[in-house]
Amino acid sequence: EAQVTQNPRYLITVTGKKLTVTCSQNMNHEYMSWYRQDPGLGLRQIYYSMNVEVTDKGDVPEGYKVSRKEKRNFPLILESPSPNQTSLYFCASSPLAGVNYNEQFFGPGTRLTVL
Amino acid sequence: GENVEQHPSTLSVQEGDSAVIKCTYSDSASNYFPWYKQELGKRPQLIIDIRSNVGEKKDQRIAVTLNKTAKHFSLHITETQPEDSAVYFCAGGRLGGSYIPTFGRGTSLIVHP
Numbered sequence: 001e002a003q004v005t006q007n008p009r010y011l012i013t014v015t016g017k018k019l020t021v022t023c024s025q026n027m028n029h030e031y032m033s034w035y036r037q038d039p040g041l042g043l044r045q046i047y048y049s050m051n052v053e054v055t056d057k058g059d060v061p062e063g064y065k066v067s068r069k070e071k072r073n074f075p076l077i078l079e080s081p082s083p084n085q086t087s088l089y090f091c092a093s094s095p096l097a098g099v100n101y102n103e104q105f106f107g108p109g110t111r112l113t114v115l
Numbered sequence: 116g117e118n119v120e121q122h123p124s125t126l127s128v129q130e131g132d133s134a135v136i137k138c139t140y141s142d143s144a145s146n147y148f149p150w151y152k153q154e155l156g157k158r159p160q161l162i163i164d165i166r167s168n169v170g171e172k173k174d175q176r177i178a179v180t181l182n183k184t185a186k187h188f189s190l191h192i193t194e195t196q197p198e199d200s201a202v203y204f205c206a207g208g209r210l211g212g213s214y215i216p217t218f219g220r221g222t223s224l225i226v227h228p
Contacts, residue, residue, distance in 0.1 A: 043221070102147060102208075102214050103149065104149075106160070
């Protein structure tokens with residue numbers, strides 16, 4: 001089954017404790033992206049990646065890191081989480097080359113609370 | 116870069132009425148405009164999209180229209196049903212090897228039975 005998976009789905013942590021949210025897709029998509037969703041602010045892009053070893057900042061990258069060592073995985077790293085990073089996080093992937101439409105496939109979301 | 120504005124932020128209708136959600140975009144080079152539906156507690160999913168070489172597209176009770184000159188596009192839902200209640204996001208961008216979608220802030224649609 002074609003899908004995007006994220007882990008964990010729910011996480012409560014404390015300020016300053018490093019954490020990683022994993023994202024994996026099995027559709028061989030080039031493009032992967034991380035969004036955070038906050039009430040009234042919609043989906044804001046944190047980082048995106050066009051392919052392996054190619055990453056770039058989105059609209060709200062401060063406090064986050066990503067890596068793309070393999071095509072299928074795109075982990076989101078919070079080196080020193082702060083309460084303002086409490087949010088719902090979505091990973092998404094899509095094909096890039098040779099398409100005449102582009103559907104973003106979203107993961108199930110990770111609800112993060114930083115105390 | 117692209118900027119997508121979406122209105123209204125909340126829309127309340129009676130079952131059977133029509134609902135219209137509007138988005139504007141800033142980049143005249145954008146050529147692909149998808150709409151996503153996010154039900155409560157679930158992930159966003161694509162429901163319909165339109166490319167800039169088309170003015171209107173329909174899929175059963177939903178339709179999307181695009182006005183390239185005015186740089187706006189709209190989602191129309193007819194004969195609304197309670198299961199249409201969700202948050203709807205529009206997005207815009209340039210389709211191609213470097214497609215990066217920009218999302219609107221979302222519209223919370225509430226359909227009252």
